[in-house]
Amino acid sequence: xxxxxxxxxxxxxxxxxxxxxxxxxxxxxxxxxxxxxxxxxxxxxxxxxxxxxxxxxxxxxxxxxxxxxxxxxxxxxxxxxxxxxxxxxxxxxxxxxxxxxxxxxxxxxxxxxxxxxxxxxxxxxxxxxxxxxxxxxxxxxxxxxxxxxxxxxxxxxxxxxxxxxxxxxxxxxxxxx
Amino acid sequence: xxxxxxxxxxxxxxxxxxxxxxxxxxxxxxxxxxxxxxxxxxxxxxxxxxxxxxxxxxxxxxxxxxxxxxxxxxxxxxxxxxxxxxxxxxxxxxxxxxxxxxxxxxxxxxxxxxxxxxxxxxxxxxxxxxxxxxxxxxxxxxxxxxxxxxxxxxxxxxxxxxxxxxxxxxxxxxxxxxxxxxxxxxxxxxxxxxxxxxxxxxxxxxxxxxxxxxxxxxxxxxxxxxxxxxxxxxxxxxxxxxxxxxxxxxxxxxxxxxxxxxxxxxxxxxxxxxxxxxxxxxxxxxxxxxxxxxxxxxxxxxxxxxxxxxxxxxxxxxxxxxxxxxxxxxxxxxxxxxxxxxxxxxxxxxxxxxxxxxxxxxxxxxxxxxxxxxxxxxxxxxxxxxxxxxxxxxxxxxxxxxxxxxxxxxxxxxxxxxxxxxxxxxxxxxxxxxxxxxxxxxxxxxxxxxxxxxxxxxxxxxxxxxxxxxxxxxxxxxxxxxxxxxxxxxxxxxxxxxx
Numbered sequence: 001x002x003x004x005x006x007x008x009x010x011x012x013x014x015x016x017x018x019x020x021x022x023x024x025x026x027x028x029x030x031x032x033x034x035x036x037x038x039x040x041x042x043x044x045x046x047x048x049x050x051x052x053x054x055x056x057x058x059x060x061x062x063x064x065x066x067x068x069x070x071x072x073x074x075x076x077x078x079x080x081x082x083x084x085x086x087x088x089x090x091x092x093x094x095x096x097x098x099x100x101x102x103x104x105x106x107x108x109x110x111x112x113x114x115x116x117x118x119x120x121x122x123x124x125x126x127x128x129x130x131x132x133x134x135x136x137x138x139x140x141x142x143x144x145x146x147x148x149x150x151x152x153x154x155x156x157x158x159x160x161x162x163x164x165x166x167x168x169x170x171x172x173x174x175x176x177x
Numbered sequence: 178x179x180x181x182x183x184x185x186x187x188x189x190x191x192x193x194x195x196x197x198x199x200x201x202x203x204x205x206x207x208x209x210x211x212x213x214x215x216x217x218x219x220x221x222x223x224x225x226x227x228x229x230x231x232x233x234x235x236x237x238x239x240x241x242x243x244x245x246x247x248x249x250x251x252x253x254x255x256x257x258x259x260x261x262x263x264x265x266x267x268x269x270x271x272x273x274x275x276x277x278x279x280x281x282x283x284x285x286x287x288x289x290x291x292x293x294x295x296x297x298x299x300x301x302x303x304x305x306x307x308x309x310x311x312x313x314x315x316x317x318x319x320x321x322x323x324x325x326x327x328x329x330x331x332x333x334x335x336x337x338x339x340x341x342x343x344x345x346x347x348x349x350x351x352x353x354x355x356x357x358x359x360x361x362x363x364x365x366x367x368x369x370x371x372x373x374x375x376x377x378x379x380x381x382x383x384x385x386x387x388x389x390x391x392x393x394x395x396x397x398x399x400x401x402x403x404x405x406x407x408x409x410x411x412x413x414x415x416x417x418x419x420x421x422x423x424x425x426x427x428x429x430x431x432x433x434x435x436x437x438x439x440x441x442x443x444x445x446x447x448x449x450x451x452x453x454x455x456x457x458x459x460x461x462x463x464x465x466x467x468x469x470x471x472x473x474x475x476x477x478x479x480x481x482x483x484x485x486x487x488x489x490x491x492x493x494x495x496x497x498x499x500x501x502x503x504x505x506x507x508x509x510x511x512x513x514x515x516x517x518x519x520x521x522x523x524x525x526x527x528x529x530x531x532x533x534x535x536x537x538x539x540x541x542x543x544x545x546x547x548x549x550x551x552x553x554x555x556x557x558x559x560x561x562x563x564x565x566x567x568x569x570x571x572x573x574x575x576x577x578x579x580x581x582x583x584x585x586x587x588x589x590x591x592x593x594x595x596x597x598x599x600x601x602x603x604x605x606x607x608x609x610x611x612x613x614x615x616x617x618x619x620x621x622x623x624x625x626x627x628x629x630x631x632x633x634x635x636x637x638x639x640x641x642x643x644x645x646x647x648x649x650x651x652x653x654x655x656x657x658x659x660x661x662x663x664x665x666x667x668x669x670x671x672x673x674x675x676x
Contacts, residue, residue: 001648001651003648005640005643005644007639007640007643008627008628008636012640014640014644016644016647016648023641025644025645027637027641027644037641039641044642049534050534050536050588051642053641053642055635055637055638055641056635058635058638060634060638061536061588062638062642063534063588063590063591064643064646065533065590065591066646067650071646071647073638073639073642073643074534074588074590074591075639075642076597076600076633076634077584077587077588077589077594077596077597077599077600078634079590080627080631080634080639082639082640082643084643084644084647086647086651088651
């Protein structure tokens with residue numbers, strides 16, 4: 001399962017996969033390479049309502065409180081708020097921001113996915129609510145719309161492309177009146 | 178001796194007092210506000226009475242109500258704990274007038290020490306050293322200049338009735354004097370309805386060192402040596418220890434004698450504390466004020482001298498002489514107390530809320546005076562301190578190691594706590610060598626990044642734990658959706674069977 005997380009001001013990409021015996025976790029920051037952890041399930045187990053986690057031979061007692069997109073992790077007298085988005089949550093976020101137009105001058109993919117259809121080409125002027133492109137993610141087609149008037153400067157993807165999260169799809173300019 | 182005592186307090190101190198009462202075979206009466214029905218002291222006491230709404234003013238500070246309850250419960254004595262009504266002369270008087278014993282000093286004792294300026298004059302007369310400064314309240318700027326020049330800069334201006342950091346100004350430069358004077362006077366007037374101020378020498382490397390004293394109604398007054406309480410945040414103590422690592426032996430004996438002189442001069446009865454400001458450069462000490470109550474940090478004294486101070490308080494209130502003499506009091510080993518508070522470890526803002534998991538440290542020479550438990554909701558209405566972790570060691574080093582060990586066992590989740598701050602202080606060289614002053618937190622800890630403070634945790638642990646939890650949450654949602662779908666399938670099958 002793919003996640004994007006934010007803790008202590010740092011953004012992370014994460015993959016969590018489960019086998020019968022292991023948790024396979026990989027994570028990276030914007031500046032680091034992927035780091036992979038193979039965690040035996042017996043090293044991460046709940047004992048007496050508390051998570052006992054043996055990580056790099058360090059024994060942690062952990063409590064995680066939260067749901068949705070915000071989890072607070074308590075351990076060793078410290079606590080950290082971890083914002084965490086799975087693909088479904090990322091989609092909600094990217095749809096909520098309406099493709100970022102208006103606040104920013106580009107449309108960025110809010111999650112990894114596949115470009116299905118593009119409605120605009122460089123030089124077009126779009127109005128608020130005009131469809132920009134359709135992206136498939138989570139086995140659903142999501143139409144990204146403009147949330148303000150703009151001139152299309154460039155389109156960086158073509159139908160059929162698969163994109164990672166955070167990639168610029170379309171760049172805008174303020175239209176000259 | 179008393180058969181039943183009412184404890185006019187809440188939290189860990191109420192629990193602490195109940196424990197000693199039990200050991201003495203005395204029944205206990207707890208009182209509680211709306212916010213404290215689930216208080217640990219309520220569950221532990223023999224009897225419990227509701228005394229009003231959550232705000233202290235309408236409950237724990239309601240003198241009439243508390244005395245009513247004491248009479249109804251037929252309590253023969255009232256222990257006020259610390260804070261709330263413990264230093265209220267009106268309360269002590271009302272208790273006495275109701276024919277109930279007040280477990281604390283006399284009304285006269287409280288009055289004598291209640292006003293900072295007046296108590297300082299009293300102490301000067303008794304030959305107790307005070308910080309060089311103005312004899313009386315400062316009347317005008319000329320007088321302020323004269324006094325300041327006499328004692329030398331830097332100086333500190335204080336409102337007579339001031340407290341909690343209000344009405345206090347440090348002046349390093351004569352040019353700042355007039356504006357600082359005006360500011361203190363107006364703050365004094367605004368906050369305490371009293372614009373009297375005084376001036377004294379500002380001590381640059383100050384340590385807060387206090388001496389526990391004890392008097393009885395038979396004229397005995399003894400001291401139980403010192404406690405150092407220099408580790409403070411927002412003018413409130415955070416860590417206390419006994420003995421102080423900075424006080425040389427001769428000075429220690431001298432401080433004890435001076436404290437006894439001070440207490441004797443007002444015929445002090447019960448447990449009290451003489452607070453000194455200690456100049457760590459010159460090893461001079463000066464009287465600051467006297468607290469006419471049992472202190473939060475009394476356990477470190479108990480562990481070092483081997484006495485139960487609450488027990489002695491109860492004996493004294495019952496008219497008995499102290500159970501020990503001055504020559505019986507010996508300091509043995511070292512004890513340190515950490516105040517565990519429901520607060521942000523960096524900003525110190527209180528963090529009330531429900532505690533989810535709570536595991537407390539145990540093992541040899543560990544004492545926990547505590548009022549929290551799993552599921553306990555820390556109310557927003559009162560002090561955020563939930564527990565005091567105290568250890569004893571043969572040496573200061575052993576005591577600190579034991580505290581570190583105990584902190585590692587301590588788990589408190591659901592609310593923010595300052596456990597991690599304590600962990601950081603306990604490994605700081607300035608704490609370890611004992612040279613820390615009251616400015617330590619401001620200078621060494623304030624403004625630290627969360628990451629620095631959380632050095633005991635690999636950051637990936639937070640992320641992995643959150644991610645696996647989020648994964649499990651998502652998975653269990655899928656399962657419940659699947660179950661929902663299968664209900665439709667069941668219905669479908671049912672229909673097919675019918676047709």
